Amino acid sequence: MFYNNINKQIINMSYGNVGYMFVGDKSIEFYRDPITFVNKQMQEHDTRIFQSRLLNKPTIFLGTIQGVQDLVGECSHNFEMGYKVFMHGLYGDNVVFSEGEEAKRLRDVLHCIFQPDNVQQFNNKLQDLIVKHFSHMDTGTEISAYERFKHFATELSFSIFLDVVPDHSDEVNELLSQLITTHWHGIISVPLSLRMPYWGSKSGYNKAVEAKGKLIEIIRDRLEKANKGDFLHRITEAGFQNQTEVENHLLLFISALVPKAFASILTSFTLALSGQDKSSQRHQACVDSKYLDHVLLEVQRLWPPFFGGRRLTRKSCVLDGIQVQQGTAVIYMTHAAHRDPKVFPDPEEFKPERWEENGDELEKLLCCYGGGKRKCIGIQLIKKIIKEVCTFMLSNYDWTVSSDQDLEYKWLPVSRPKGQLMARFVEKLA
Numbered sequence: 001m002f003y004n005n006i007n008k009q010i011i012n013m014s015y016g017n018v019g020y021m022f023v024g025d026k027s028i029e030f031y032r033d034p035i036t037f038v039n040k041q042m043q044e045h046d047t048r049i050f051q052s053r054l055l056n057k058p059t060i061f062l063g064t065i066q067g068v069q070d071l072v073g074e075c076s077h078n079f080e081m082g083y084k085v086f087m088h089g090l091y092g093d094n095v096v097f098s099e100g101e102e103a104k105r106l107r108d109v110l111h112c113i114f115q116p117d118n119v120q121q122f123n124n125k126l127q128d129l130i131v132k133h134f135s136h137m138d139t140g141t142e143i144s145a146y147e148r149f150k151h152f153a154t155e156l157s158f159s160i161f162l163d164v165v166p167d168h169s170d171e172v173n174e175l176l177s178q179l180i181t182t183h184w185h186g187i188i189s190v191p192l193s194l195r196m197p198y199w200g201s202k203s204g205y206n207k208a209v210e211a212k213g214k215l216i217e218i219i220r221d222r223l224e225k226a227n228k229g230d231f232l233h234r235i236t237e238a239g240f241q242n243q244t245e246v247e248n249h250l251l252l253f254i255s256a257l258v259p260k261a262f263a264s265i266l267t268s269f270t271l272a273l274s275g276q277d278k279s280s281q282r283h284q285a286c287v288d289s290k291y292l293d294h295v296l297l298e299v300q301r302l303w304p305p306f307f308g309g310r311r312l313t314r315k316s317c318v319l320d321g322i323q324v325q326q327g328t329a330v331i332y333m334t335h336a337a338h339r340d341p342k343v344f345p346d347p348e349e350f351k352p353e354r355w356e357e358n359g360d361e362l363e364k365l366l367c368c369y370g371g372g373k374r375k376c377i378g379i380q381l382i383k384k385i386i387k388e389v390c391t392f393m394l395s396n397y398d399w400t401v402s403s404d405q406d407l408e409y410k411w412l413p414v415s416r417p418k419g420q421l422m423a424r425f426v427e428k429l430a
């Protein structure tokens, strides 16, 4: 990889303060506005890697491509995944909380299910839902782009992972949507309750636990009724060790996190190519599939759905020249690494053309789907879904977004413009 030739020395410098337990904790500042928090720290210490105290734990924040590459690549054996404390209670055992051989076994099973040939089998479901949600959007009124994409992606995940037939199952979709929303509210309530363990109401979390129970019941019921050829039948035969493993992974796939991430990317795409002044870019993306790939890479570089990922340090090691002590947490900041000027010159500029030369190598450095041995399993599926939706939109519509709205982004828990992003879609003339 062309970026690996960097001279790795341990830099002896001040790069932030982890403060004292509780009083030195910066969780509130971070969760309130992560970008302002991070930019301030990076500026103050004149470095893209700094330390602070988050969720009451000394935490290293990585904002360089090299740092993230070290973390997910050659140093990955020194780390474990850092999500169990937030999410295990609401998901149960699954690959995300597993380590070592166990993680490898589960990943192997999942890789079989989501390999490119199998992803092709989702195509009919995808096309049906694209037509259902995105035909006839030219009604003369503005719609919330984010809500429209989220509704689509939610039904798509029920259709793909639970074999719910969209047109016959409005009630099932409605019930599942309510349950995953309640479940989600529990997940996002956890981080700050960890910071102040005896602070605040537990009712959101308890409702989420209840919703999890109901979701598992529905999943179990659908597994029992699955027919040969259904996704639910295939996943049962895929090689999981028992039914609980199957159920817990289905819960992971249908949870609100995934539709929100799809809606995030599709909304950012809509915004990036909106308006009269982007009509030639839209045209090129419509007729030139490679150019559309470059637009989508640039969208994911600038507006990754997830701010980053978390690890816990099992064994001290060095990341991009910085010593990381055993016991500290590490956050790789996708948002900041994707703006590392050493790799992406003019980092804030939306430039699809930056992917023309060396694009495949450069893509390996993006971390919006993680990287290395713990990289996202769904990438083939995600790429297909995003590209099909964007191609449909480009082929059928021109669009604008109203200029008098707040287009500033919020980044947690999943990125998107702060407002609704009201957009008007106008059908193209044949």
Ligand code: HEM
Residues within 6 Å of the ligand: 095, 096, 097, 103, 107, 110, 114, 253, 258, 261, 262, 265, 305, 306, 309, 310, 367, 368, 369, 370, 371, 373, 374, 375, 376, 377, 378, 379, 381, 382
């Ligand atoms: C746009 C949608 C998605 C985004 C942005 C996304 C992003 C990510 C990221 C960043 C990670 C790595 C986390 C880390 O390094 O700590 C990850 C892991 C994972 N993703 Fe996705 N993902 C998406 C959709 C999906 C879908 C549809 C599936 C299911 C097919 C999926 C399955 C997984 C699994 C199983 C892991 C855990 C891998 C492991 O722990 O070894 N993802 N995803």
